Amino acid sequence: MNFAKKTTEGQAFVANTVNNTFPGALKSETLSNAVERILAVHGYSKEKSILATALCCDEVNRELEDGLREKFGSNFSMGGLAGFPFSGVTSFGAMAHHIPTDGSCIVVYGPHVGVDMTGVVGKVNRRGRDGSGACCGSACAAHAYVQQVRSGERSEAAPSYDNIDAQQMWIQKTLLDYGDRLEKADDGAVELPHALFDCQDNFMKRIVEKACGEVAGEGKIALLGGIQINTPDGVAEYFLPKKFQLLNNKGELVSDLLADLQGHVHAQNSDEVLDKVDNVCEIISNVCA
Amino acid sequence: MNFAKKTTEGQAFVANTVNNTFPGALKSETLSNAVERILAVHGYSKEKSILATALCCDEVNRELEDGLREKFGSNFSMGGLAGFPFSGVTSFGAMAHHIPTDGSCIVVYGPHVGVDMTGVVGKVNRRGRDGSGACCGSACAAHAYVQQVRSGERSEAAPSYDNIDAQQMWIQKTLLDYGDRLEKADDGAVELPHALFDCQDNFMKRIVEKACGEVAGEGKIALLGGIQINTPDGVAEYFLPKKFQLLNNKGELVSDLLADLQGHVHAQNSDEVLDKVDNVCEIISNVCA
Numbered sequence: 001m002n003f004a005k006k007t008t009e010g011q012a013f014v015a016n017t018v019n020n021t022f023p024g025a026l027k028s029e030t031l032s033n034a035v036e037r038i039l040a041v042h043g044y045s046k047e048k049s050i051l052a053t054a055l056c057c058d059e060v061n062r063e064l065e066d067g068l069r070e071k072f073g074s075n076f077s078m079g080g081l082a083g084f085p086f087s088g089v090t091s092f093g094a095m096a097h098h099i100p101t102d103g104s105c106i107v108v109y110g111p112h113v114g115v116d117m118t119g120v121v122g123k124v125n126r127r128g129r130d131g132s133g134a135c136c137g138s139a140c141a142a143h144a145y146v147q148q149v150r151s152g153e154r155s156e157a158a159p160s161y162d163n164i165d166a167q168q169m170w171i172q173k174t175l176l177d178y179g180d181r182l183e184k185a186d187d188g189a190v191e192l193p194h195a196l197f198d199c200q201d202n203f204m205k206r207i208v209e210k211a212c213g214e215v216a217g218e219g220k221i222a223l224l225g226g227i228q229i230n231t232p233d234g235v236a237e238y239f240l241p242k243k244f245q246l247l248n249n250k251g252e253l254v255s256d257l258l259a260d261l262q263g264h265v266h267a268q269n270s271d272e273v274l275d276k277v278d279n280v281c282e283i284i285s286n287v288c289a
Numbered sequence: 290m291n292f293a294k295k296t297t298e299g300q301a302f303v304a305n306t307v308n309n310t311f312p313g314a315l316k317s318e319t320l321s322n323a324v325e326r327i328l329a330v331h332g333y334s335k336e337k338s339i340l341a342t343a344l345c346c347d348e349v350n351r352e353l354e355d356g357l358r359e360k361f362g363s364n365f366s367m368g369g370l371a372g373f374p375f376s377g378v379t380s381f382g383a384m385a386h387h388i389p390t391d392g393s394c395i396v397v398y399g400p401h402v403g404v405d406m407t408g409v410v411g412k413v414n415r416r417g418r419d420g421s422g423a424c425c426g427s428a429c430a431a432h433a434y435v436q437q438v439r440s441g442e443r444s445e446a447a448p449s450y451d452n453i454d455a456q457q458m459w460i461q462k463t464l465l466d467y468g469d470r471l472e473k474a475d476d477g478a479v480e481l482p483h484a485l486f487d488c489q490d491n492f493m494k495r496i497v498e499k500a501c502g503e504v505a506g507e508g509k510i511a512l513l514g515g516i517q518i519n520t521p522d523g524v525a526e527y528f529l530p531k532k533f534q535l536l537n538n539k540g541e542l543v544s545d546l547l548a549d550l551q552g553h554v555h556a557q558n559s560d561e562v563l564d565k566v567d568n569v570c571e572i573i574s575n576v577c578a
Binding site for chain 1: 336339340349352362363365366369375377378419422423430453455456457492495496
């Protein structure tokens with residue numbers, strides 16, 4: 001599979017790998033269009049809403065943000081390494097105070113994982129570089145740390161109070177609690193973002209519990225959590241939604257919107273079947289030419 | 290001064306306040322154009338470079354990033370609350386591994402401060418909201434904490450090991466060391482971003498010392514540090530450059546580029562004089578009409 005040629009078959013291969021490995025994943029464009037439509041019913045608009053994102057530092061994650069920014073305006077960026085919303089309670093409160101009057105907020109969060117041109121999960125081909133590299137790098141390093149500690153190859157790192165690398169230290173230590181789950185999984189590289197999502201979802205839940213009251217009046221909090229899936233150039237980026245809830249400013253569930261969002265995968269699949277038929281037609285006409 | 294009318298006088302008033310309060314500040318557009326030209330001499334191009342930013346979470350800071358992204362591509366985001374590069378050594382190393390082959394990186398970092406439509410420093414008018422609000426909110430909260438601890442109004446917060454608000458706790462504790470300097474300043478709100486810059490510059494220096502070797506071969510590290518100045522809609526965003534250095538991957542200074550960059554303020558000032566003459570002409574012609 002020489003994806004460097006950017007053949008339609010190569011692109012379809014990566015897309016198939018994404019769909020088979022992360023069933024229910026939506027193309028980023030499908031996602032942002034669907035989210036816009038679903039939230040419009042609940043009074044969201046670009047003028048009346050603010051977007052917060054908690055996605056990893058990695059530059060490959062800006063594309064999803066850009067799509068969401070078209071719908072909801074410039075993003076308040078809560079994310080740190082691996083996507084953890086490390087800027088925390090204070091950042092959520094600040095963001096809430098930036099919501100346009102009588103408006104609401106949407107918070108998009110989660111870890112990310114690459115799928116490279118040869119279908120390897122946990123790597124991605126990067127702009128201007130040969131081969132593919134770790135994606136998410138922070139998560140892969142933490143996973144390696146957990147494996148080494150569990151095998152006895154290294155001992156647990158002593159706690160560090162130096163802030164210049166505290167995020168990675170904390171992620172590694174925290175991921176140790178998921179060591180069994182990662183080890184027992186059929187494919188640790190696929191399980192890794194799912195484990196990180198659970199951990200980040202809990203982190204975000206605690207932030208929202210503490211700071212939801214900072215949203216004024218009837219303002220809502222839409223929480224969209226999932227796994228961002230990065231792909232090589234020429235293939236759409238994907239996002240696997242795992243949670244999509246609308247809360248009030250007491251943190252109470254107003255509406256669970258996940259099924260609505262998941263419904264859009266069927267429309268997307270129909271489009272992909274049509275694309276594949278187009279590809280087959282192209283191949284046949286090339287053969288016949 | 291009713292800036293809400295977005296009069297040219299109102300806009301000029303805010304721009305004047307920025308220029309008088311932060312002499313040497315460049316419009317974001319002037320900055321990104323100048324940085325592109327200066328770094329091109331050292332082999333930087335969009336294809337061969339990666340951009341990292343360590344700017345505050347606040348959504349008003351995306352505009353500067355967008356301008357830089359046009360020149361250098363999608364940004365690796367190292368920033369947390371108040372702009373501190375909290376994602377640290379691991380994030381710098383990851384970013385270095387994403388540099389296009391034989392390329393270099395540029396790291397743009399610093400705190401931010403608003404100037405609102407009435408000329409108040411430390412506030413800004415926000416999209417869809419009446420009045421103006423704290424900017425940078427995290428920095429203002431930390432400043433208030435320092436003032437309260439020093440006056441005896443509150444005691445120092447006990448160290449917290451809960452990560453859901455660790456960044457703000459750390460910023461507040463760290464800013465205590467700058468309490469004298471802030472108290473003695475003519476205007477604490479103006480001194481605040483300068484103090485934060487010094488603190489962040491030291492933070493970044495320690496990260497680069499530890500991780501510069503991750504940049505491959507002849508790759509360079511351009512460090513552009515300063516204070517980002519946010520303004521109301523209709524007025525350019527500004528950036529006061531305080532450091533612009535080119536380092537090799539041993540962390541050694543290759544070239545100090547700050548004077549080159551500062552030179553661009555003269556060209557900008559000439560443009561502003563021309564704009565003001567245009568405004569005067571417009572006012573005269575309105576009066577005469």
